[in-house]
Amino acid sequence: MDNKTVETISYxxxxxxxxxxxEKITKDLxxxxxxxxxxxxxDTKDVAPLSNPLEKVASKREDSITxxxxxEAFLSNSPESDQDYFIVPKVVE
Amino acid sequence: MSWETVIGLEVHAQLSTNTKLFxxxxxxxxxxxxxxxxxxxxxxxxxxxxxxxxxxxKAIRFGLAIDANINQESSFDRKNYFYPDxxxxxxxxxMTKPIVEGGSIDIDVDGDKKTINITRAHLEExxxxxxxxxxxxxxxxxxxxxxxxLLEIVSEPEISSAKEAVAYMKALHQLVTFLDVCxxxxxxxxxxxDANVSIRKVGDSELGTRTEIKxxxxxxxxxxxxxxxIKRQIKLLESGEKVTQETRLYDSGKDExxxxxxxxxxxxxxxxxxxxxxxVVISDDEMEEIRSTFPExxxxxxxxxxxxxxIDESEAEIISSSRELSNFFEAAVESKNDPKLAANLIVGExxxxxxxxxIKIDESKLSSDNFNILLQRISDGxxxxxxAKTILAEIWETGRNADEIINDQGLVQIRDENLLEEVITKVxxxxxxxxxxxxxxxxxxxxxxxxxxxxxxxxxxxPQAVNDLLKKALNS
Numbered sequence: 001m002d003n004k005t006v007e008t009i010s011y012x013x014x015x016x017x018x019x020x021x022x023e024k025i026t027k028d029l030x031x032x033x034x035x036x037x038x039x040x041x042x043d044t045k046d047v048a049p050l051s052n053p054l055e056k057v058a059s060k061r062e063d064s065i066t067x068x069x070x071x072e073a074f075l076s077n078s079p080e081s082d083q084d085y086f087i088v089p090k091v092v093e
Numbered sequence: 094m095s096w097e098t099v100i101g102l103e104v105h106a107q108l109s110t111n112t113k114l115f116x117x118x119x120x121x122x123x124x125x126x127x128x129x130x131x132x133x134x135x136x137x138x139x140x141x142x143x144x145x146x147x148x149x150x151k152a153i154r155f156g157l158a159i160d161a162n163i164n165q166e167s168s169f170d171r172k173n174y175f176y177p178d179x180x181x182x183x184x185x186x187x188m189t190k191p192i193v194e195g196g197s198i199d200i201d202v203d204g205d206k207k208t209i210n211i212t213r214a215h216l217e218e219x220x221x222x223x224x225x226x227x228x229x230x231x232x233x234x235x236x237x238x239x240x241x242x243l244l245e246i247v248s249e250p251e252i253s254s255a256k257e258a259v260a261y262m263k264a265l266h267q268l269v270t271f272l273d274v275c276x277x278x279x280x281x282x283x284x285x286x287d288a289n290v291s292i293r294k295v296g297d298s299e300l301g302t303r304t305e306i307k308x309x310x311x312x313x314x315x316x317x318x319x320x321x322x323i324k325r326q327i328k329l330l331e332s333g334e335k336v337t338q339e340t341r342l343y344d345s346g347k348d349e350x351x352x353x354x355x356x357x358x359x360x361x362x363x364x365x366x367x368x369x370x371x372x373v374v375i376s377d378d379e380m381e382e383i384r385s386t387f388p389e390x391x392x393x394x395x396x397x398x399x400x401x402x403x404i405d406e407s408e409a410e411i412i413s414s415s416r417e418l419s420n421f422f423e424a425a426v427e428s429k430n431d432p433k434l435a436a437n438l439i440v441g442e443x444x445x446x447x448x449x450x451x452i453k454i455d456e457s458k459l460s461s462d463n464f465n466i467l468l469q470r471i472s473d474g475x476x477x478x479x480x481a482k483t484i485l486a487e488i489w490e491t492g493r494n495a496d497e498i499i500n501d502q503g504l505v506q507i508r509d510e511n512l513l514e515e516v517i518t519k520v521x522x523x524x525x526x527x528x529x530x531x532x533x534x535x536x537x538x539x540x541x542x543x544x545x546x547x548x549x550x551x552x553x554x555x556p557q558a559v560n561d562l563l564k565k566a567l568n569s
Contacts, residue, residue, distance in 0.1 A: 058371040063147035069128035085233035
């Protein structure tokens with residue numbers, strides 16, 4: 001786990017890390033990767049991939065509208081809004 | 094040098110469900126901004142997504158229609174990226190275990206048939222809508238669309254021209270509307286496509302570098318965007334340059350594609366299984382239910398119309414190619430109307446009115462009930478077929494009841510023999526020369542006399558009665 005990789009990952013996650021934090025996280029990530037490497041040394045050829053540790057399946061919802069508009073509440077809780085919209089920094093030039 | 098084109102399409106079909114893929118907020122188009130947003134769509138902490146049963150039903154119905162494998166156990170993954178119209182910071186999609194895999198779609202380009210294989214079709218959620226021109230230095234976000242279920246249909250790179258791409262898109266459009274999987278309204282973004290385009294020298298086995306044209310939302314633009322892109326790539330390669338792998342946008346105003354703003358980092362979506370969602374299992378019983386409610390597709394409909402109602406094959410094909418027209422036709426037939434007459438008017442007069450206004454039949458002012466009245470009045474002899482066209486034109490403008498129009502404008506067909514004889518006598522007396530010619534063997538003039546009688550009666554004369562009475566009068 002080198003510095004560059006940590007920077008890339010933190011950028012992708014939009015996390016700003018100072019120097020001390022970065023060093024600590026680099027170590028943490030290294031430990032995690034070593035642990036995963038250890039797991040991967042196991043032979044799992046005959047084991048089906050497990051996408052969820054709960055051995056259950058999803059329950060499905062009927063397609064009927066039960067949700068009501070809470071527009072005012074939602075908009076008033078955002079950093080910036082007008083009557084109708086959430087306002088954000090310009091995302092294109 | 095000759096080049097060949099390789100195209101793969103990714104089509105996003107908005108599923109016509111009432112609610113979103115993971116929340117019970119409405120998916121209705123065109124509502125007041127941010128009124129169809131649920132806590133789940135907003136991505137607030139602590140909320141959990143619950144899958145919509147109907148979204149799966151529709152995706153499976155599509156899979157069955159293209160003869161694909163249905164994964165009765167499928168799962169969801171997170172695709173991570175940041176954009177303001179994606180509140181959670183990730184899109185929920187099916188990366189590893191999509192609901193539909195394989196299958197194929199047949200296309201027809203000017204009579205040449207071809208089969209395009211489908212790689213996969215998976216469920217995912219749509220993003221919200223960003224609007225960039227509301228304020229000079231801000232963007233605004235409407236989350237009504239966030240979480241709307243999409244079926245992303247991915248084709249193999251087997252499409253080899255812009256024309257084939259359009260034919261594929263049209264075939265897909267017909268299929269999803271007939272299956273009631275998607276409303277197919279491209280102007281509202283219900284069906285949109287990304288095109289992966291590359292070119293290579295004829296005979297090369299390796300694919301060239303591709304570009305992806307994003308979010309094309311009309312048949313015409315698909316053809317234009319792809320053709321522009323093919324020309325651009327050929328020009329680059331022939332002048333010794335290289336094609337850069339990138340995402341481009343089609344600008345219909347300038348009829349060109351141009352690169353989207355390059356990102357500082359290449360896309361790295363870091364997919365991983367969504368821990369909030371358990372695997373979705375479709376039971377054999379559920380599969381059976383979906384199979385048993387499978388709708389009739391155009392080719393089968395067309396055959397049935399011919400065998401059951403004895404209408405022309407060409408008319409049957411036109412009617413069955415559109416879900417709206419076939420519903421309209423079937424409603425008329427169910428009300429015990431003459432199928433041939435109904436088919437005739439739908440393919441003739443009504444289709445040309447629809448084309449003129451560029452609308453679908455359910456957007457017109459002609460209701461099924463009113464069409465039934467009109468058909469009955471033709472069948473019971475109240476009006477002639479010719480007059481029916483005048484009435485149709487009036488209904489088209491005003492939506493008025495056919496009986497009302499017939500009564501108000503005195504359009505009832507004339508079958509009163511005395512009245513018709515009077516008109517015929519008048520026509521004969523004022524066309525003595527033509528009568529002589531006719532009697533001297535110019536049989537073709539018979540049509541002229543019929544026309545004159547029709548003119549005198551403003552088209553209201555019963556054609557059969559006119560024929561009979563005219564023959565009698567002229568041959569006497």
